[in-house]
Amino acid sequence: MQTQWWHDAVIYQIYPRSFADSNGDGIGDLAGITARLDDLVELGIDALWVSPFFRSPQRDAGYDVADYCDVDPIFGTLADADALIEGAHDRGIRVIVDLVPNHSSSDHPWFQEALIAAPGSAARARYIFRDGRGEDGALPPNNWQSIFGGPMWTRVIEADGQPGQWYLHIFDSSQPDFDWTNPEVRSLFLDVLRFWLDRGVDGFRVDVAHGLIKEPGLPDVIEPDTISLGAGTATLEPEISAPSSVPYWGQDEVHEIYREWRELLDGYPGNRILVAEAWVDPLSRLADWVRPDEMHQAFNFAYLETPWAARPLAEIIDSSLATFTSVGAPSTWVLSNHDVVRHATRLALSFDNPQGHGIGPATPNLPDQSAALRRARAATALMLALPGSAYLYQGEELGLPEAIHLPDHARQDPTWFRTNGERYGRDGCRVPLPWSMGSRTYGFSPGDNSWLPQPDHWGTFARDEQRNDTDSTLTLYRRLLSLRKELQLGTGRLQWLDYPRDDVLVFRNGRAVVVVNTGREPIRLPESEVLVASSAFEDWMLRGDSTVWLRA
Ligand code: GLC
Numbered sequence: 001m002q003t004q005w006w007h008d009a010v011i012y013q014i015y016p017r018s019f020a021d022s023n024g025d026g027i028g029d030l031a032g033i034t035a036r037l038d039d040l041v042e043l044g045i046d047a048l049w050v051s052p053f054f055r056s057p058q059r060d061a062g063y064d065v066a067d068y069c070d071v072d073p074i075f076g077t078l079a080d081a082d083a084l085i086e087g088a089h090d091r092g093i094r095v096i097v098d099l100v101p102n103h104s105s106s107d108h109p110w111f112q113e114a115l116i117a118a119p120g121s122a123a124r125a126r127y128i129f130r131d132g133r134g135e136d137g138a139l140p141p142n143n144w145q146s147i148f149g150g151p152m153w154t155r156v157i158e159a160d161g162q163p164g165q166w167y168l169h170i171f172d173s174s175q176p177d178f179d180w181t182n183p184e185v186r187s188l189f190l191d192v193l194r195f196w197l198d199r200g201v202d203g204f205r206v207d208v209a210h211g212l213i214k215e216p217g218l219p220d221v222i223e224p225d226t227i228s229l230g231a232g233t234a235t236l237e238p239e240i241s242a243p244s245s246v247p248y249w250g251q252d253e254v255h256e257i258y259r260e261w262r263e264l265l266d267g268y269p270g271n272r273i274l275v276a277e278a279w280v281d282p283l284s285r286l287a288d289w290v291r292p293d294e295m296h297q298a299f300n301f302a303y304l305e306t307p308w309a310a311r312p313l314a315e316i317i318d319s320s321l322a323t324f325t326s327v328g329a330p331s332t333w334v335l336s337n338h339d340v341v342r343h344a345t346r347l348a349l350s351f352d353n354p355q356g357h358g359i360g361p362a363t364p365n366l367p368d369q370s371a372a373l374r375r376a377r378a379a380t381a382l383m384l385a386l387p388g389s390a391y392l393y394q395g396e397e398l399g400l401p402e403a404i405h406l407p408d409h410a411r412q413d414p415t416w417f418r419t420n421g422e423r424y425g426r427d428g429c430r431v432p433l434p435w436s437m438g439s440r441t442y443g444f445s446p447g448d449n450s451w452l453p454q455p456d457h458w459g460t461f462a463r464d465e466q467r468n469d470t471d472s473t474l475t476l477y478r479r480l481l482s483l484r485k486e487l488q489l490g491t492g493r494l495q496w497l498d499y500p501r502d503d504v505l506v507f508r509n510g511r512a513v514v515v516v517n518t519g520r521e522p523i524r525l526p527e528s529e530v531l532v533a534s535s536a537f538e539d540w541m542l543r544g545d546s547t548v549w550l551r552a
């Protein structure tokens, strides 16, 4: 099989609100990204995935789209999007945009039309409107619970001024789900794909790709509180990765949709790709999303959810490589994104969390930050040595921790509101990036504010400070990425080597031997050429929570 760019690409996720603000309004924007492209070249990534910047009332930070073919004024204009795509391409960086097909914003003209249309009308049939249960239809049509908390249904007021039908929303009430059995919905999205492909994007990250089709009849979820959550540590949205028995996740008919999209993409030159955000267990089912005539990649959330321990890591690495290879797809690897606790905090959470997964006011004993960062650096050095394609989330190259203690009044995530403050939600991984010391917003904005407040210690993570510091996390990432490319580890082959300790992993990938110490006790290394190490070591002793690449 000929190697394609996406088989081994390192793809950097930009969360535009929080990357860089160009005009001083405190919200990151497209021109801010374009102005910082050289920093990303210096980092050494191959492609960008940019979270949604389309027209949206921003009730879920842009994952609530009111117009899929226009840029929201807070992020700029279509001309700014063109400039970003062109600027990236000029530097050899590909651009993937975020497509949100499961739901629109309630501000989308189709939903506004549906609200004033009658029950049973064609306008309502583009979404999922149903009559309620109980007397006068006063109870929701079924027992489904929104991922952000509360019921998955909201009741509308009909033209006669009376409460009427209910509409379905897996997420916030401002995010009504489309009815994907409706051909009009399918054709809308084919047009959206063409629109962005014609503008030159290299692919799409497909939001909630496992949710588009619901089981016919919308049956109740059976015993919702006994749903297994998989082997997670601390993702924020446990319900999102429920098994197939849940009637709104992973229905077989979703695959037809992606086969149609794949055909469309294959008609374009330049190897455009689709990547699935599909939280499905087990990996063998996830492989269905990346069969040869479907998507190209799927996020490996099973890897993200694996605790920092050698045996579970070896198992997930083996099963990922075997499972994706069985359908001819590359494995992907990811440790952080805009929905989960940053891995510089998450991998060190070791308590029984009363929040279930994630962080909230009831979370005790947060990890010691410098120890947690050492572990995160070791985890990244492991991930970037693996064959396949890797995803990085903006700010992890600076070693940013989760910003846990934001003032309550500053919080924005709908999860916080829909759970009445029980779960913090995802604001803590979305705090704007520090670029330099010394300014009010650490170089994020020419103005004085950022849309989420930056913690006082944020300046210590500033990119400018780290650039010339040989021990910084930024320097580590740059070294890992350049070696990964030079040694072609992304297209390499992993071969385990024996080591007589249960908390240590050793493997060979081409010309590199990688040693990962997930335990506490140091280990003695063979004296050989060190390519890169995640933490300093002396006398050939590798500390706990450290990874080293040696020349094979
Ligand atoms: C995905 C996004 C998340 C968003 C949700 C609803 O999971 O990654 O940020 O809230 O979909 O669109």
Ligand code: CA
Residues within 6 Å of the ligand: 021, 022, 023, 024, 025, 026, 027, 028, 029, 074
């Ligand atoms: Ca701005």
